[in-house]
Amino acid sequence: MPQPNGYSINSAPLDKSEDIEPLIENDAVPPQCCSARLNLAFLMFLGFAVVYGLRVNLSVAMVAMVNTTDPKPSQNTSIIHACPLPAGSENTTDTFPQPEGTPQYPWDSETQGWLLGAFFFGYLCTQIPGGYLSGHFGGSIFLGLGVLGTAALTLLTPLAAQMGSYWLFALRALEGFGEGVTFPAMMAMWARWAPPLERSRLMTLSGSGANFGAFLALPLTGYICQTLGWPAVFYLCGGAGCLWAVFWFIFVSNDPRTHRRISEEERDYIINSIGSQGTGHGWSVPVLPMLLSVPLWAIIVTQMCSNWSYYTLLTSLPTYMDNILHFDLQSNGFLSALPYLGAWLFSTLSGVVADSLIERKVFSITNVRKLFTLAGVLPASALLVAVSYAGCSHILTVTFLTLSTTIGGATASGVYINQIDIAPRYAGILLGITNTFGTIPGVLAPIVTGYFTKDHTLAGWRMVFWVAAGINVGGALVYTIFGSGEIQPWAGTKEESAEAKKDRSRSIST
Template identity: 35%
Template sequence: MDNQVPPRKVPNFCSIRYGIALLLLLCNVIVMSQRVCMSLTMIAMVNSTEPHGLSNTSTKEPQDNIKNPVYNWSTEIQGIMLSSIFYGLLISQIPAGYLSGIYSLKKMVGSALFLSSLFTLLIPLAAEFGEALVIICRVIQGLFQGMALTTQQVVWIKWAPPLEQVRLTSLSLSGLLLGPCVVLLITGFICDSLGWPMVFYIFGACGCALSLLWFVLFYEDPKDHPCISKSEKECITSTLAQQVSSSAPSLPIKAVLKSPPLWVISLCNFAFFWANSFLSLYTPMFINSKFHINVKENGLLSSLPHLFAWIFAILAGHMADVFLSRNILSLLTIRKLFTLLGLLLPALFSLCLLYLSSSFHGTMIFLILANATGSFCMGGILINVLDIAPRIKTLLGLKSSS
């Protein structure tokens, strides 16, 4: 980006905007918990996650504990169930991005979180009727999760001063990394003590409660918030007035489709989320096949890489803002450097995981490094779209930082 915004005051971490970032962090934790929990409950839901010894039917086996049923789902069906949520995510994101500029963010984010949570509650019941219904529930979940994840980015157009955008965005988006850590950490204990259906009931109920909290606490504009201080309101509105005008132009579809920065950001985002989702969904099964441990121990080990990824995400956002505010590196260099590290290092450590991890400790070290280093993208491509298109003013790349 060509224009540099003058530095502002050090952010107040007790401010309303940081409260919104924490609220979005919790929303993302719940969204990811609902998405990833099946990767660990699958070990308890089926007879085996090994490729052999499974039929292609989904009939329920008789079991003494009817509240914790086990199914004969093939590995192919298991893979479709785990990945089906991404079909909904893929379909909903572009329409959600367009609708977020038309409809209320409060209603869109809150409703999407509530409906995703509702279909999470229905999964144990759907499993009783067959794998097809579970897949349908997961696809619908993905539709609403895509809406929640896409529309929340628009929040920072009105709430984030330019020199705090990376910090606030990385704090809220770090919930996508903390969520798998939380769900894998406690899912094993829930499955072991209460049964796998309770996992979906607990995370579904938490999502419903959080959506109601969102409707109560979130306001579209700093000027409308009843609890915001005068100094914070002035800090936000004055800095944003330097960056964008009050009225955004209409969306230039041709310019968007011809924008090289947009395609680069899209491809890099695809690479990041593909790697992150693959590691989130299949780490428990990988650990189970490699070490053959119980579901509780599996959950503990699977949560460690995501814990380090969350810590790295917070640090990456802070580092990027420090480099920018102190003029250590240019905005263009920061985005390129953090994107390069966030995409290249996980690929290298994943290859090491395949060929150099012959021991338990080696496997865990490379799993942690592969997950954690991807968090550098929090200071790169995951914030880059706000650089090139605040309120669509820069027409998605006419003045680009990519």
């Protein structure tokens, strides 16, 4: 029985009894190797690696920036450690030595939580405007400026920290403000660049740069902090972002029609396979139908729930490695990075498998998105709970965390790219909407974690992991019930509406 959603968004209407075929036959598809669309995915991959490095470097550097994890203990009490300290470190007052003259600050756990969450206050503000403007004008300028602006502001981090925690909070919020446009701009660009049968692999490849960036930034931050001092982290990361922006503005175009180095064969393939959905949506968007769309709300709820666990680990895992397991700063960064190496590899692989299942008509787009969401969420949540019972075992903790985040990478081919399935023309603004709601956990999770873990106990961290896992599973169930991969009625173009009317007229006349 043919799937109702089809596999090419502009294929000719067929009778329901006919099999749905791709618009472009396999032997007519230009190779991906060295293609303009693959080069775009690779540049996006590097861009998101940079911005996620800029986002997470404070998580590790924070351990070096504060002079103690509990700067104001009571005079008549001693700190009780949840796990035993490594041999020879009981009498050490400076666990993470810095080069001479490197400043450190007396920030308590609550202040650190607010600083780690500050980024997301700004990040919330530009998601929807960024998606809307990217859908109208094209996403390349917004993605490029988003990365460049965030990188330039990162260079000011040491100065802001020296001026005080309020200044650093404001700077991180401004960085989030600049970076907020990047993911909506990416989605708007792929709406014009990604053929329907290649969406999963191209989008997961480019988006997996986020996990790769976290994987690189976490250990490198620890190493740089110990060798050059924590201010060097922000100078080097900011400089890398500025360098990337140069290549982006030279080699990238909003649309295959205006790309200077694309082959005619590839350009025609992309334009013909995407059809009228690969154009800008103009100034007007169907706001009310969007707000009433059940599949869109399913994405919103699921991303909010899934992001709670993701942001909890992204911002607080280095603190857990420090306060509970007492890893040194360099080991802390490396072990905190392992989960993101697995997620990077798993998400990229999931994109290839998802496209294959859709192209071979094994499952509909709807079922593929739900399958990969459940496959990524349920085992990952169970392993997250297992972390809370690993106690002081370094091996079990690192193993469970790595497996949890690795398997969670499968959701990259599920709910996280579903916006482009249900409304390709409006994918940028839809991702802006879903990411705005999905960023709320980025604000709340570090604050809640700081509240649960203010006494640095295993019981407090157990609450952190249980809450994250429970919220994650709840979101997956909502998506399984209400999610969809079909283009929504309000997302059609004028050309598609006219064609549908002609089809109905032909059906009546016959």
